[in-house]
Amino acid sequence: MPGKRTFWMVLVSCLLLAALPGPQANAASGSLKASSKAAPAASTALLGLNDELTDLLPVFKDGSYYVPVREAAQLLGLKLTGTPQEIVLTSAGGAVLLLEPDGGKAVKPDGMEAETSMFVEKGSTRVQLGLLARSFGYPITYEADKRLLRVVTAKGALDNEKFDAAHKSEIDSHLKAVKEAEQQAKPAPPxxxxxxxxxxxxxxxxxxxxxxxxxxxxxxxxxxxxxxxxxxxxxxxxxxxxxxxxxxxxxxxxxxxxxxxxxxxxxxxxxxxxxxxxxxxxxxxxxxxxxxxxxxxxxxxxxxxxxxxxxxxxxxxxxxxxxxxxxxxxxxxxxxxxxxxxxxxxxxxxxxxxxxxxxxxxxxxxxxxxxxxxxxxxxxxxxxxxxxxxxxxxxxxxxxx
Structure with missing residues (x-):
């Protein structure tokens, strides 16, 4: 018999799922888009998923890139359940990642605990993109000179060189916008x-x-x-x-x-x-x-x-x-x-x-x-x-x- 805590977890999970917008495409196809596109800022990077660019812009903070949990779950085809205090992400294959924002802790699919930083911004919990990708075995790369992150969840994806060539105009445009934002963000030189x-x-x-x-x-x-x-x-x-x-x-x-x-x-x-x-x-x-x-x-x-x-x-x-x-x-x-x-x-x-x-x-x-x-x-x-x-x-x- 499930306990009261389990009952309430299931109930809240159902409510969360009901409120969660459905993904716009299958994650494996690489054409999935986040629900809304953020304005480029000095601290943002582009995010590629398989062979496509997404509209989600990870934000750099304290040495890591962070993404909103809900939007990232959509992109990676993960099932989102739990509560704001215990966020549960489950892959199609049944692997589970548990996030505890208040405690700064993650329990990975292999059962290992890890310290991790999370924060809330504009009502959304942000988590390290690298933690999400690696927890589910998805390779992730970062090209600093292009401000480009890329996660691969499907077989047969382009190599990085071909991916960059395919999206050159978008990458160049974002990089230009980021540099302009950096200049605007700089305080007046003393x-x-x-x-x-x-x-x-x-x-x-x-x-x-x-x-x-x-x-x-x-x-x-x-x-x-x-x-x-x-x-x-x-x-x-x-x-x-x-x-x-x-x-x-x-x-x-x-x-x-x-x-x-x-x-x-x-x-x-x-x-x-x-x-x-x-x-x-x-x-x-x-x-x-x-x-x-x-x-x-x-x-x-x-x-x-x-x-x-x-x-x-x-x-x-x-x-x-x-x-x-x-x-x-x-x-x-x-x-x-x-x-x-x-x-x-x-x-x-x-x-x-x-x-x-x-x-x-x-x-x-x-x-x-x-x-x-x-x-x-x-x-x-x-x-x-x-x-x-x-x-x-x-x-x-x-x-x-």
Whole structure:
């Protein structure tokens, strides 16, 4: 005998299905269209299904592309049941994906649980397209230079090259619209490239988190300062509580790769991208967020050449270096030299009406000098801000992507 909970699940499921518009064609044919076409925006990509383009435009957020559950179910030929708290998607073959938006959890058809991010926008629950496709065994590809995602559910579909050629005009048109939207979305460029009269300062820390990060965060909290942390994936796993605290308290988080070894990170552009992606997964697992901000080991010059930038930035990341180098790693116990070095460079950069982006490291000796630096900078009227994905990046290559 089914319990009360099962009865209500079935009843609500029936109501959901009754309200769900029927698909306009069979998903396997590749001609299925979403119910309405969204206006192109800077964060959108085209979505292909088998050999056709759909009208659904996935939206990029926190490192992933998201789609409305209801429309995506139509496109992929999935049966949608359940409640807003427990969404059930079932394929024609009987595979089931359970989504729990409130808990940020998915139970895949193989029974494995996975953490995933979902959000509600305009009354519709949005889920990661990649999670949907891969859960049901559908290959998914992404061509960053074309802003094109493609899911294949049927045999005999065109290869990507032929698909792109078949839809060249639509792809070119969308890419043009996206670039125009990006330009319109950009804030007016500040004087001399960045910041407001040089009095906004971006404090950044590399190589963490560490056993000392809690002390560092305590100091930032004491002086009411927020900072941006470019972190290593393995360290994130070891000190996840500190990462959670950063996110909770409003600091910004970025990616610094996994190994911090030149011979590994810079082996190939693919290796660099893989390290950043792996780092992002560690970040998501630790704190439930992803980042589009990257800082390669040792900074972007001379190793992060155009081939590397095309690969990594083409995947949606933004490159950040610095214009003030504290050299705290070099001075170590000589904290007086670290202090003098930071203050001298900050004043020089600010004199050019440019906001300082200060490089420091998550080190015990840096923690010793940090209170003095913060006290003096606040005394001189500097405001502290965190780096966001919407800002024009500061990097050694002047690459604005």
């Amino acid at each position: 004087k001399s490239g960045h910041g407001d009269s040089g009095k906004t300062l971006y404090l950044t820390f590399d190589d963490g988190p560490s056993a000392h990060t809690g002390q560092l965060l305590d100091i930032l909290d004491r002086y009411e300062v927020k900072a941006t942390f470019f972190m290593l994936g393995n360290h994130i796993s070891s000190y996840s509580d500190s990462v959670k605290r950063m996110v909770k308290e409003g600091d910004a988080v970025g990616l610094h790769g996994m190994t911090h070894q030149k011979e590994l990170f810079y082996k190939t552009p693919e290796a660099a991208l893989q390290e950043m992606d792996d780092d992002n997964e560690r970040l998501y697992k630790a704190a439930g967020v992803k980042s589009a901000l990257v800082r390669p080991p040792y900074g972007s010059k001379p190793y992060f050449t155009e081939d590397f930038r095309d690969k990594v930035l083409g995947a949606g990341y933004h490159l950040w270096d610095w214009n003030v180098d504290s050299q705290d790693w070099k001075f170590k116990e000589d904290i007086a030299s670290t202090y003098a070095n930071v203050m001298k460079q900050v004043k020089t950069i600010s004199a050019h009406k440019t906001s300082p982006v200060v490089l420091m490291h998550d080190l015990p000796t840096t923690i010793q000098v940090l209170p003095k630096i913060l006290a003096e900078l606040k005394k001189e009227g500097y405001a502290f801000a965190v780096i966001t994905a919407e800002q024009k990046p500061v990097n050694f290559w002047n690459d604005e992507r």
